[in-house]
Amino acid sequence: MIFNYFDVGPEVTLLSGHYDYALVGLSLFVAIFAAFMAFNVATQASETTDRIRRYSLLCAGSIALGGGIWAMHFLGMLAFELCTPVNYDVTITSLSAIPAIAAAWVALRLLTQSHITFLQILYGGVLVGAGIGTMHYSGMAAMELAPLLRYDLGLFALSIVVAVILAMISLAIKFGVSKNKNNSRNFSGVLLASVVMGLAIAGMHYTGMAAARFVLPPGMELSTQSASISVYLALSVAMVTVTLIAIVLGLTLLFKYKDVTLRAIASERVQRAITDTAVDAILTLNDKGLVQTANPAVESLLGYTPEELIGRPAELLIPEDRKHIYNDDFFAQRSVPMQQIIGTSREAKVVHKSGEHIPVQVGIGYTKIDNKAIFVGFLSDLRKRKEMENALRESETKFRSFISNIPGIAYRCLNENGWPMLFISDAVADITGY
Known part of the structure; x- marks a missing residue:
């Protein structure tokens, strides 16, 4: 029964169609775009330690890539103009997306692993290629048209081979890129892997279309397919697909923003714990010499509580004979001694709240935040x-x-x-x- 699909028969009339190359280009773009978004989702899924979030991201990425495969096929079919009306069975067309999503799941699940072997890439490529092929040929089966649909066996097999080989190359590139910490190379590698995966999807489709043979039944009259309807439908499919992928992208960006926020909060808590438990007094000053933060240790050293110091000028703590160095020019980075002081440690004296001069070991750090200078002072008590x-x-x-x-x-x-x-x-x- 299956082999009947490869039996064209002798002395038959075959219909030939032609492509709208603008829609062909659009179908290829959708495939590459979907692969690029899905690969980025896979990267984020591999970095998260939350099991539920990981599988949520994998599901979202699979839907994005699977939807891209399906949309690419449908756009490719609409780009093909045959001299006869063509309709599509809604149920079969909808169900044909399932193997595409399953293939996407296999690919993305494989890419979240910390280590993969050539054998895993091989069977991953086979499963992805098989999923793309199943999606394509089940989508072809959804076509409702007067001519009989048959296939050239050689090109049919070649279409599967193309999908498998290109899928393997794409997975290998993406996995190799995931181990590279260079951001620019990472982006270029992901883009290259996406292009190869897009070519795997499109290559399988258009090789499969080249394998298709449309047999004209005796007595059938040819008619013209409405190109305007195809273009309208193709653009609608593309817009829906891109919107779906954009929603997935929005979800991943939301997760990423949440991760960045949580990491920032955790980092701030660690820094706060370090400064709060430090035995040395730690002060941060802005470019005007005003105290921005102070840890609890300043009270035992200087007699001021952190709340009393915050917002007040640092000259409050500087002896009169040193104020000519640590002045407004210093904090505005206009004085020469700054280069001699930043990053060094030296003995000095600071003024206690009581007026007593306290011997301390002083270290001054410097950085910029939002293009504004921030000074960090570390004061170690030398009295003992x-x-x-x-x-x-x-x-x-x-x-x-x-x-x-x-x-x-x-x-x-x-x-x-x-x-x-x-x-x-x-x-x-x-x-x-x-």
């Missing part, structure tokens, strides 16, 4: 270290005074040949003359 240094100096002074006043000579040397001296008291000059 200074107290320890003073205590050590006092201890050393006492020790030296003790050594200087004991009778005889006190010395320290290494236990090795020559007994090299490390220390010897001043009394050596009084006793030895040296």
